[in-house]
Amino acid sequence: MAFGIILKTRRQKSLGSGIVCSNLAKRTKKVDIMGKYETCYGASLRKMVKKIEISQHAKYTCSYGNTKMRKRAVGIWHCGSCMKTITGGAWTYNTIFAITVKSAIRRLKELKDQ
Numbered sequence: 001m002a003f004g005i006i007l008k009t010r011r012q013k014s015l016g017s018g019i020v021c022s023n024l025a026k027r028t029k030k031v032d033i034m035g036k037y038e039t040c041y042g043a044s045l046r047k048m049v050k051k052i053e054i055s056q057h058a059k060y061t062c063s064y065g066n067t068k069m070r071k072r073a074v075g076i077w078h079c080g081s082c083m084k085t086i087t088g089g090a091w092t093y094n095t096i097f098a099i100t101v102k103s104a105i106r107r108l109k110e111l112k113d114q
Helices: 032-037 043-057 096-113
Strands: 069-073 076-079 085-087
Touching: 032 043
Parallel strands: none
Antiparallel strands: 069 076, 076 085
């Protein structure tokens, strides 16, 4: 209360005569990372975006063995411990195509060594 004025939030209910009780409202649902979208865009689109946002905000393992790889911008990933900046996928550190190319290169190197 500031200067005798009662400001109610959305979850508070007034009991009359200026008494405010915030325990009367029930708890809201836990909405995870998608709470910012509220009820917009439809459930199926929100589920797809949720999968993408969880993967892009996750920490990945760096190519050098550290686990502090984080997304800095679209396609740019930065490791906080070894301070290396690497390009990758827009939403994930490695794209599916990059993984297949790396495995093909590794397989060809093994064949060359034999």
